[in-house]
Amino acid sequence: MFGRLNHVGVATPSIVKSREHYTRLFGAACVGEAFDLPEQGVRVCFVDTGNTQLELIEPLNDASPVAGFLARNPAGGQHHLCFEVTDLNAAITDLTATGARVLGTPRIGAHGTRIVFLHPRDMGGVLVELMETPDGGH
Numbered sequence: 001m002f003g004r005l006n007h008v009g010v011a012t013p014s015i016v017k018s019r020e021h022y023t024r025l026f027g028a029a030c031v032g033e034a035f036d037l038p039e040q041g042v043r044v045c046f047v048d049t050g051n052t053q054l055e056l057i058e059p060l061n062d063a064s065p066v067a068g069f070l071a072r073n074p075a076g077g078q079h080h081l082c083f084e085v086t087d088l089n090a091a092i093t094d095l096t097a098t099g100a101r102v103l104g105t106p107r108i109g110a111h112g113t114r115i116v117f118l119h120p121r122d123m124g125g126v127l128v129e130l131m132e133t134p135d136g137g138h
């Protein structure tokens, strides 16, 4: 049901410092400009790694979903995995039928397509993001 790995979310207390770090590791051409997504409560910067992307995320405020994670992990760290799906509504229906908890309703993510999150307690301890793409990564 899940398609290609679209990105790995990495929480950071400072997107400026993380951007410098990943620019050293991957080169400036692979590291994009940071931008705000107020609806998601985060500032974002993508790093192209060839076969996938890292999504650097910094909370915009204390209500951000990343704020609790950083309170527990002040230095930041791996936050979520995002997989592509062809039909987000069908994926939600199938996963809900297995007992997995969907966090909220679909929203528009950083790539301009619909996304939704699945609770880490139902996903083997991993926060999973599903992202709708035309071919679902197949």
Ligand SMILES: CC[C@@H](C(=O)O)C(=O)SCCNC(=O)CCNC(=O)[C@H](O)C(C)(C)COP(=O)(O)OP(=O)(O)OC[C@H]1O[C@@H](n2cnc3c(N)ncnc32)[C@H](O)[C@@H]1OP(=O)(O)O
Pocket: 009, 037, 040, 042, 044, 055, 057, 065, 066, 067, 068, 069, 078, 079, 080, 082, 103, 108, 109, 110, 111, 115, 117, 119, 120, 121, 125, 126, 127, 129
């Ligand atoms: C850039 C935009 C977009 C995109 O287009 O890609 C994004 O990626 S936005 C990314 C940020 N947005 C989100 O994360 C939205 C969904 N997240 C949430 O709703 C919450 O963060 C959460 C998953 C419900 C966690 O809420 P929180 O208040 O931080 O923690 P809890 O105390 O409720 O935790 C419950 C339970 O889950 C464990 N946990 C929390 N975060 C993670 C995580 N990132 N990875 C793995 N496990 C996580 C936490 O430790 C608790 O575990 P137990 O103690 O065992 O119950």
Ligand SMILES: [Co+2]
Pocket: 007, 009, 055, 080, 082, 129
């Ligand atoms: Co993401």
